[in-house]
Amino acid sequence: xxxxxxxxxxxxxxxxxxxxxxxxxxxxxxxxxxxxxxxxxxxxxxxxxxxxxxxxxxxxxxxxxxxxxxxxxxxxxxxxxxxxxxxxxxxxxxxxxxxxxxxxxxxxxxxxxxxxxxxxxxxxxxxxxxxxxxxxxxxxxxxxxxxxxxxxxxxxxxxxxxxxxxxxxxxxxxxxxxxxxxxxxxxxxxxxxxxxxxxxxxxxxxxxxxxxxxxxxxxxxxxxxxxxxxxxxxxxxxxxxxxxxxxxxxxxxxxxxxxxxxxxxxxxxxxxxxxxxxxxxxxxxxxxxxxxxxxxxxxxxxxxxxxxxxxxxxxxxxxxxxxxxxxxxxxxxxxxxxxxxxxxxxxxxxxxxxxxxxxxxxxxxxxxxxxxxxxxxxxxxxxxxxxxxxxxxxxxxxxxxxxxxxxxxxxxxxxxxxxxxxxxxxxxxxxxxxxxxxxxxxxxxxxxxxxxxxxxxxxxxxxxxxxxxxxxxxxxxxxxxxxxxxxxxxxxxxxxxxxxxxxxxxxxxxxxxxxxxxxxxxxxxxxxxxxxxxxxxxxxxxxxxxxxxxxxxxxxxxxxxxxxxxxxxxxxxxxxxxxxxxxxxxxxxxxxxxxxxxxxxxxxxxxxxxxxxxxxxxxxxxxxxxxxxxxxxxxxxxxxxxxxxxxxxxxxxxxxxxxxxxxxxxxxxxxxxxxxxxxxxxxxxxxxxxxxxxxxxxxxxxxxxxxxxxxxxxxxxxxxxxxxxxxxxxxxxxxxxxxxxxxxxxxxxxxxxxxxxxxxxxxxxxxxxxxxxxxxxxxxxxxxxxxxxxxxxxxxxxxxxxxxxxxxxxxxxxxxxxxxxxxxxxxxxxxxxxxxxxxxxxxxxxxxxxxxxxxxxxxxxxxxxxxxxxxxxxxxxxxxxxxxxxxxxxxxxxxxxxxxxxxxxxxxxxxxxxxxxxxxxxxxxxxxxxxxxxx
Numbered sequence: 021x022x023x024x025x026x027x028x029x030x031x032x033x034x035x036x037x038x039x040x041x042x043x044x045x046x047x048x049x050x051x052x053x054x055x056x057x058x059x060x061x062x063x064x065x066x067x068x069x070x071x072x073x074x075x076x077x078x079x080x081x082x083x084x085x086x087x088x089x090x091x092x093x094x095x096x097x098x099x100x101x102x103x104x105x106x107x108x109x110x111x112x113x114x115x116x117x118x119x120x121x122x123x124x125x126x127x128x129x130x131x132x133x134x135x136x137x138x139x140x141x142x143x144x145x146x147x148x149x150x151x152x153x154x155x156x157x158x159x160x161x162x163x164x165x166x167x168x169x170x171x172x173x174x175x176x177x178x179x180x181x182x183x184x185x186x187x188x189x190x191x192x193x194x195x196x197x198x199x200x201x202x203x204x205x206x207x208x209x210x211x212x213x214x215x216x217x218x219x220x221x222x223x224x225x226x227x228x229x230x231x232x233x234x235x236x237x238x239x240x241x242x243x244x245x246x247x248x249x250x251x252x253x254x255x256x257x258x259x260x261x262x263x264x265x266x267x268x269x270x271x272x273x274x275x276x277x278x279x280x281x282x283x284x285x286x287x288x289x290x291x292x293x294x295x296x297x298x299x300x301x302x303x304x305x306x307x308x309x310x311x312x313x314x315x316x317x318x319x320x321x322x323x324x325x326x327x328x329x330x331x332x333x334x335x336x337x338x339x340x341x342x343x344x345x346x347x348x349x350x351x352x353x354x355x356x357x358x359x360x361x362x363x364x365x366x367x368x369x370x371x372x373x374x375x376x377x378x379x380x381x382x383x384x385x386x387x388x389x390x391x392x393x394x395x396x397x398x399x400x401x402x403x404x405x406x407x408x409x410x411x412x413x414x415x416x417x418x419x420x421x422x423x424x425x426x427x428x429x430x431x432x433x434x435x436x437x438x439x440x441x442x443x444x445x446x447x448x449x450x451x452x453x454x455x456x457x458x459x460x461x462x463x464x465x466x467x468x469x470x471x472x473x474x475x476x477x478x479x480x481x482x483x484x485x486x487x488x489x490x491x492x493x494x495x496x497x498x499x500x501x502x503x504x505x506x507x508x509x510x511x512x513x514x515x516x517x518x519x520x521x522x523x524x525x526x527x528x529x530x531x532x533x534x535x536x537x538x539x540x541x542x543x544x545x546x547x548x549x550x551x552x553x554x555x556x557x558x559x560x561x562x563x564x565x566x567x568x569x570x571x572x573x574x575x576x577x578x579x580x581x582x583x584x585x586x587x588x589x590x591x592x593x594x595x596x597x598x599x600x601x602x603x604x605x606x607x608x609x610x611x612x613x614x615x616x617x618x619x620x621x622x623x624x625x626x627x628x629x630x631x632x633x634x635x636x637x638x639x640x641x642x643x644x645x646x647x648x649x650x651x652x653x654x655x656x657x658x659x660x661x662x663x664x665x666x667x668x669x670x671x672x673x674x675x676x677x678x679x680x681x682x683x684x685x686x687x688x689x690x691x692x693x694x695x696x697x698x699x700x701x702x703x704x705x706x707x708x709x710x711x712x713x714x715x716x717x718x719x720x721x722x723x724x725x726x727x728x729x730x731x732x733x734x735x736x737x738x739x740x741x742x743x744x745x746x747x748x749x750x751x752x753x754x755x756x757x758x759x760x761x762x763x764x765x766x767x768x769x770x771x772x773x774x775x776x777x778x779x780x781x782x783x784x785x786x787x788x789x790x791x792x793x794x795x796x797x798x799x800x801x802x803x804x805x806x807x808x809x810x811x812x813x814x815x816x817x818x819x820x821x822x823x824x825x826x827x828x829x830x831x832x833x834x835x836x837x838x839x840x841x842x843x844x845x846x847x848x849x850x851x852x853x854x855x856x857x858x859x860x861x862x863x864x865x866x867x868x869x870x871x872x873x874x875x876x877x878x879x880x881x882x883x884x885x886x887x888x889x890x891x892x893x894x895x896x897x898x899x900x901x902x903x904x905x906x907x908x909x910x911x912x913x914x915x916x917x918x919x920x921x922x923x924x925x926x927x928x929x930x931x932x933x934x935x936x937x938x939x940x941x942x943x944x945x946x947x948x949x950x951x952x953x954x955x
Contacts, residue, residue, distance in 0.1 A: 035363030042356035056342035071332040073176035083113040088205040189328040208310030214299035278316035285309040478503040523580035531594035539654035553603035554643040554661035558673040560599035618676040641669035642676035709932035725784040753790035765808040812842030872906025
């Protein structure tokens with residue numbers, strides 16, 4: 021009987037269904053974990069620790085306020101009767117805080133500071149008003165604020181919270197508001213005593229003014245808007261549904277109440293104490309104002325800590341939910357793997373069945389033995405495919421029996437754990453026992469192990485249970501992901517984020533962190549003084565440009581090595597960038613000590629650096645700033661060290677300078693001048709004056725030089741030497757140069773119209789290095805010439821020797837191109853640079869100007885007649901026109917005329933004058949009729 025081939029049978033695939041469902045659920049869980057991780061921002065332990073710290077701060081704040089009240093009673097010149105209830109309340113608050121501190125001593129890490137507070141309080145509570153050592157009571161509030169509340173923010177990690185809202189709330193609750201309370205109490209105490217005594221000493225007045233500035237609600241510790249209160253904190257809390265719009269309005273009302281109370285206290289103290297030679301007024305008014313301000317601040321502090329506690333609680337909920345999702349992800353991963361294995365098995369079995377059916381259709385004469393052999397071969401093929409998947413997996417996989425022994429393991433597993441399962445289950449024996457008893461389906465853990473060949477490795481393991489057909493525990497599957505490279509990358513990334521790659525020194529970020537830590541230590545312990553040295557190499561750019569960046573990197577590494585050797589072991593040296601280094605001197609007995617270190621640094625850097633077969637000499641400028649309690653931030657110390665370094669560099673370099681207030685004032689003036697310079701062009705504050713260039717033989721006009729002046733509103737007339745360096749640094753040299761070119765061309769056009777000529781004498785216009793490097797300079801110059809109908813020969817472009825025009829560079833090609841178009845080229849300050857002769861050898865120029873340093877000597881004589889003669893001879897050899905600058909006396913004019921100098925310029929002939937004054941000085945040249953006295 022003929023056997024017919026069965027038709028296709030469509031059946032739902034269990035493996036495919038499990039795989040698809042598990043993959044979809046896994047993807048959804050991963051997306052949810054990503055969202056929850058973004059909302060939580062940290063782990064449960066960290067957030068719980070932060071919340072515990074906030075709750076501790078809430079209990080410390082009443083103690084802090086009451087101790088300050090006790091201080092007011094003890095330190096007042098007219099002390100009230102001793103408040104027994106206040107002292108009892110402080111004892112009760114001390115006892116409650118002590119119990120909390122002892123219970124959380126290990127997590128908070130503030131037991132030493134707290135014991136100090138208790139000791140000080142025992143000393144303070146035994147004093148009586150009017151006793152001489154009463155001011156010992158004043159140390160207790162300071163210890164609470166600085167030693168506890170500030171310390172709490174540091175140990176909690178809230179200062180470095182990735183969540184900006186938590187960080188801002190913590191800064192307000194732990195720093196700004198406690199500081200405002202303490203400063204309000206202390207300012208009130210000083211104000212009351214000043215009113216009672218009717219006098220305030222100069223030192224106390226300085227301290228009082230500083231405190232009053234901090235108490236001021238306009239920019240002091242009372243202002244929370246600097247902490248993004250309305251821009252970030254309240255909108256974010258509303259978005260996260262922790263507060264409503266009505267809540268936000270209520271908190272803003274509380275803040276306004278605090279600011280208003282602080283302003284009343286400030287106005288009372290400022291009007292009746294600071295602004296009066298002899299303080300007057302009712303001390304009770306000051307006392308009531310301070311009490312209102314403190315009460316409003318304490319109430320607002322409760323608002324802030326409550327918001328912070330609620331936000332942390334919400335984030336803990338997100339973190340907990342995220343952790344539960346992670347457990348689900350591991351389970352879904354195991355299900356997905358099982359589904360894939362089932363799918364592979366189903367595909368293999370289906371193919372085998374199809375092959376068997378096809379074989380039966382093709383030949384019914386096959387014997388039973390052949391069919392058995394075919395089935396065995398199919399089984400071996402299935403086992404081989406499973407083995408390929410098992411051994412080729414990127415995950416480490418092992419099958420464990422009920423005792424935890426390895427039944428089978430792939431190569432990845434054996435590479436990490438070897439042949440013994442004791443290593444993988446070490447420390448997790450109880451979880452494995454519960455798994456084999458069916459009390460749990462899986463457990464997971466992360467492990468740091470040593471491989472059989474002695475290398476360290478990290479694994480992320482999951483051990484899951486497999487039941488038999490009856491549902492009883494059969495064996496366990498252990499799978500792990502190798503995290504070794506990830507952990508090593510994290511280590512490298514952490515190091516690279518905080519260290520310089522070339523020198524291995526701490527970078528700017530890490531150095532600023534060290535300075536902030538030292539500054540906080542100074543705040544807690546005033547005797548922990550420190551200093552910051554800012555080191556900048558002199559003319560390091562020349563090394564890079566002449567020898568290449570590889571040589572520059574070698575020099576930088578040598579400088580780093582020498583700096584490390586020059587400082588003490590406890591100090592910190594860092595590379596801030598390029599050729600800038602900084603040193604943190606942690607132990608500073610006196611200012612002479614840091615000067616000794618600065619001299620040692622300069623001495624170490626002055627030694628030559630061997631670079632191949634040559635020696636390179638380097639020097640540095642060092643700025644020093646001494647850390648003190650006058651600073652508000654550690655970064656301000658670095659800023660002042662930088663200012664001192666720039667002062668040392670401006671004084672010639674290769675020296676050190678210690679920061680003082682005058683340096684800061686000069687830096688602020690320089691910044692203001694830079695700001696004014698940006699507005700000078702828009703406000704039309706620039707003018708061009710003209711200094712004549714004459715024939716030395718008879719004094720007739722041969723040309724003139726256009727000289728720029730800045731008519732500053734407050735500084736008066738400023739010459740280009742005082743503001744052009746700033747212009748080049750800020751990118752304004754090119755716009756200013758365009759103004760000079762267009763103004764000069766416009767003036768040439770006016771003179772030509774007035775004189776009725778087609779051409780006139782050339783006007784010299786100074787061109788800076790920044791203009792030559794400006795890609796638009798040539799087009800701007802040609803556009804101005806065309807616009808005002810000026811001949812190129814009527815412009816002489818003056819280029820100083822400081823502009824390096826090496827052969828083949830863009831500026832060189834530009835100068836040669838402009839000269840070929842008819843513009844005159846003049847080298848200014850000739851003879852002062854090392855490349856003077858090279859200029860005349862490489863470039864075809866029309867004129868040179870002998871620098872005034874060779875002309876204007878003492879007592880009206882020529883400074884260096886031999887040099888002038890040599891330059892004249894050199895110029896004649898190259899057929900170049902020579903102009904002598906700085907002629908101020910007749911003696912100088914006569915000497916220059918005798919040595920053959922044809923053209924001159926200087927105060928002997930005229931200063932820089934306006935265009936109208938120049939035309940009036942030379943009426944014959946400009947076609948003007950001289951006025952007579954009778955006219």
